[in-house]
Amino acid sequence: MEILVCVKRVPDTSENEIEINSDGNDIERDDLVYSVNEWDNYAVEEAIQIVDKVGGSVTVVTVGDDESEEVLRREMAMGANNGLLLTDDAFEGSDGKGIATILKGAVEKGNYDLIMTGAQADEGAAQVGGMLAAMMDYPYASLVNLIEAGDGKLKVGREIEGGNQEMNEIELPCVLSIQTGINEPRYVGIRGIRKVASVEIPELGAGDLGVDAAAIGEDAAKVKRVDYFMPDMGEGAEMLEGSTEEIIAKLIEYLKAKGGLK
Amino acid sequence: MAEIFAYIKHADGVADDSALELFVAAKKIAADATVTAVVTGSGADMDKICTEMAAVYNAVWKIDNAALAYPNAEVVRKALVNTLPADSIVLLPHDTFGMDLGPGLSIKMDSSFAADIVGIEGTDGGALKVIRQEFSGQVSTHVTCDIAAGAVLNIRPGVFQYDDSKAGGDVADKSGDAGDLSVKRTFLEVVEAEAGDVDITKSEVLVSVGRGIEDEDNVEIVFDLAEAMGADVSCSRPIVDAKWMEKSRQVGTSGQTVKPKVYMAMGISGSFQHMGGIKGNPFIVAVNKNTKAPIFQVADVGIEADILEFIPELQEAIEGL
Ligand SMILES: Cc1cc2nc3c(=O)[nH]c(=O)nc-3n(C[C@H](O)[C@H](O)[C@H](O)COP(=O)(O)OP(=O)(O)OC[C@H]3O[C@@H](n4cnc5c(N)ncnc54)[C@H](O)[C@@H]3O)c2cc1C
Ligand SMILES: Nc1ncnc2c1ncn2[C@@H]1O[C@H](COP(=O)(O)O)[C@@H](O)[C@H]1O
Numbered sequence: 001m002e003i004l005v006c007v008k009r010v011p012d013t014s015e016n017e018i019e020i021n022s023d024g025n026d027i028e029r030d031d032l033v034y035s036v037n038e039w040d041n042y043a044v045e046e047a048i049q050i051v052d053k054v055g056g057s058v059t060v061v062t063v064g065d066d067e068s069e070e071v072l073r074r075e076m077a078m079g080a081n082n083g084l085l086l087t088d089d090a091f092e093g094s095d096g097k098g099i100a101t102i103l104k105g106a107v108e109k110g111n112y113d114l115i116m117t118g119a120q121a122d123e124g125a126a127q128v129g130g131m132l133a134a135m136m137d138y139p140y141a142s143l144v145n146l147i148e149a150g151d152g153k154l155k156v157g158r159e160i161e162g163g164n165q166e167m168n169e170i171e172l173p174c175v176l177s178i179q180t181g182i183n184e185p186r187y188v189g190i191r192g193i194r195k196v197a198s199v200e201i202p203e204l205g206a207g208d209l210g211v212d213a214a215a216i217g218e219d220a221a222k223v224k225r226v227d228y229f230m231p232d233m234g235e236g237a238e239m240l241e242g243s244t245e246e247i248i249a250k251l252i253e254y255l256k257a258k259g260g261l262k
Numbered sequence: 263m264a265e266i267f268a269y270i271k272h273a274d275g276v277a278d279d280s281a282l283e284l285f286v287a288a289k290k291i292a293a294d295a296t297v298t299a300v301v302t303g304s305g306a307d308m309d310k311i312c313t314e315m316a317a318v319y320n321a322v323w324k325i326d327n328a329a330l331a332y333p334n335a336e337v338v339r340k341a342l343v344n345t346l347p348a349d350s351i352v353l354l355p356h357d358t359f360g361m362d363l364g365p366g367l368s369i370k371m372d373s374s375f376a377a378d379i380v381g382i383e384g385t386d387g388g389a390l391k392v393i394r395q396e397f398s399g400q401v402s403t404h405v406t407c408d409i410a411a412g413a414v415l416n417i418r419p420g421v422f423q424y425d426d427s428k429a430g431g432d433v434a435d436k437s438g439d440a441g442d443l444s445v446k447r448t449f450l451e452v453v454e455a456e457a458g459d460v461d462i463t464k465s466e467v468l469v470s471v472g473r474g475i476e477d478e479d480n481v482e483i484v485f486d487l488a489e490a491m492g493a494d495v496s497c498s499r500p501i502v503d504a505k506w507m508e509k510s511r512q513v514g515t516s517g518q519t520v521k522p523k524v525y526m527a528m529g530i531s532g533s534f535q536h537m538g539g540i541k542g543n544p545f546i547v548a549v550n551k552n553t554k555a556p557i558f559q560v561a562d563v564g565i566e567a568d569i570l571e572f573i574p575e576l577q578e579a580i581e582g583l
Pocket of ligand 1: 013119143476499500512515516532536549550568570
């Protein structure tokens with residue numbers, strides 16, 4: 001099975017406190033630690049496991065800049081066979097639809113049976129996979145937490161509310177968005193990264209992909225972020241202050257009053 | 263202004279909470295908008311849901327077809343594309359169904375898409391201004407969405423609380439317009455979640471732990487604290503993903519819905535999918551080392567601390583009582 005996995009380089013929220021810059025038009029990007037979007041790691045792991053079982057190859061692709069290459073290399077160190085960096089000044093300012101349009105260009109240049117994305121990325125949009133599928137006229141299933149490969153089709157489980165699982169049969173080629181927990185992504189050490197450090201990663205721009213410049217970038221974006229702001233704290237929590245002993249004493253008073261201690 | 267349609271999610275004859283929340287959201291786009299509820303499905307429940315929605319919405323469109331008996335998003339998408347006017351504004355809940363349907367629907371209707379909307383500030387010409395969040399709620403953004411050629415808007419569940427407002431209208435049967443509903447994804451069955459060794463839905467006091475616990479070896483201190491308090495242990499999703507606890511202990515939209523008296527959120531950031539599993543307005547204590555964590559907006563009491571140090575100290579103090 002030929003599998004394409006879409007990955008995105010994002011600020012790592014477990015390593016950074018996200019703050020807004022002084023102009024309010026972006027987050028503070030200096031000193032941010034970036035990594036591959038959490039969900040995408042699960043997608044790459046799943047792709048590798050499928051190929052281990054049924055044969056084929058895994059290609060990882062990202063739309064980004066030069067620095068995005070590092071996430072491709074990381075996923076190749078996990079075991080993805082090929083990387084593709086889609087980069088062009090014309091891509092800048094694309095909305096979700098623009099990103100999906102660019103990825104469609106990469107899908108059409110290959111011969112993939114299965115395309116995977118993460119369920120969502122840093123903006124919490126959960127949109128690129130479903131858009132790409134609809135543009136390709138491929139069937140789509142989101143929030144997939146189980147895949148069984150069959151002949152010309154897959155059996156997939158979707159995570160739905162309450163921890164229940166919705167089982168579906170889906171024809172290939174298709175697009176799946178992957179939910180965390182579907183597997184346990186393997187660890188990547190420095191050694192693994194070193195091994196793929198010199199592997200050539202092709203870079204493709206708008207022209208190479210044959211994407212219409214009018215359909216991508218800032219001018220084509222129908223959905224635009226205007227600014228960043230801190231959410232209204234509302235009442236917010238009463239922050240307990242003082243020494244640890246004082247804080248704990250106050251907390252215990254509250255817990256007693258609210259029935260939190262037996 | 264284009265017509266506004268709200269997709270009504272329902273199961274077993276009961277409308278989802280989002281069904282009426284979308285009416286409130288639609289009226290925020292334009293107070294005088296005509297808002298139509300779209301009810302898809304098949305069988306006896308349809309009329310009951312349609313009648314309920316007709317009491318609130320300006321109109322109801324009923325699409326009854328055996329292929330829609332289970333809401334397979336691929337089938338629903340076709341039914342909507344075939345039935346709705348091209349420049350419609352379509353409202354969906356941003357849940358596991360809306361995430362499945364919304365993005366692709368916007369492509370097929372050639373309209374814009376905005377996900378997980380938590381606020382609606384109104385329209386300015388052809389643009390709708392909405393509020394979204396990024397980085398799991400750590401920062402908010404204003405976003406403009408060009409709705410001139412229609413839009414699909416996914417609305418976060420629970421944000422636009424239903425307020426008893428009503429328009430009221432008639433049910434129109436649009437089943438004949440649904441057209442070809444054949445798709446390449448077939449729904450098979452729903453597999454119910456397995457029960458675990460504790461039923462946290464019945465717990466009165468929960469010590470709940472998130473990614474802040476950092477390592478599997480540290481999970482023990484949470485159980486020790488819970489034991490001292492006479493509480494049960496629950497967790498956020500990453501703890502289950504890492505297989506450090508059973509799925510049955512996960513609180514949230516894709517886990518359990520809990521209704522304790524006291525909820526202690528330890529090293530949990532407070533994403534909406536986590537908070538969506540906490541009902542009954544408990545007293546929430548949040549312990550987190552990041553004072554900007556969204557959990558502090560919804561907690562009653564907040565403590566800025568490292569849980570790895572704080573939890574054992576609290577346990578000791580409680581044992582000393
Ligand atoms: C469709 C869907 C369904 C989902 N369903 C659920 C669900 O049911 N339940 C759920 O929980 N999530 C769910 N999620 C995931 C959700 O979006 C968040 O990713 C998740 O809730 C984050 O868990 P967390 O708060 O433990 O981790 P994080 O967001 O990483 O937060 C960890 C927090 O711990 C703090 N911290 C770190 N170290 C320490 C320390 N030593 N001491 C004190 N504080 C510390 C950090 O400041 C941070 O605030 C779902 C996601 C999707 C897309
Ligand atoms: N710039 C990008 N390059 C490659 N894949 C992306 C990009 N942005 C989003 N994706 C994919 O789409 C998924 C969902 O992201 P989003 O729709 O932005 O929430 C991610 O997990 C990725 O798999």
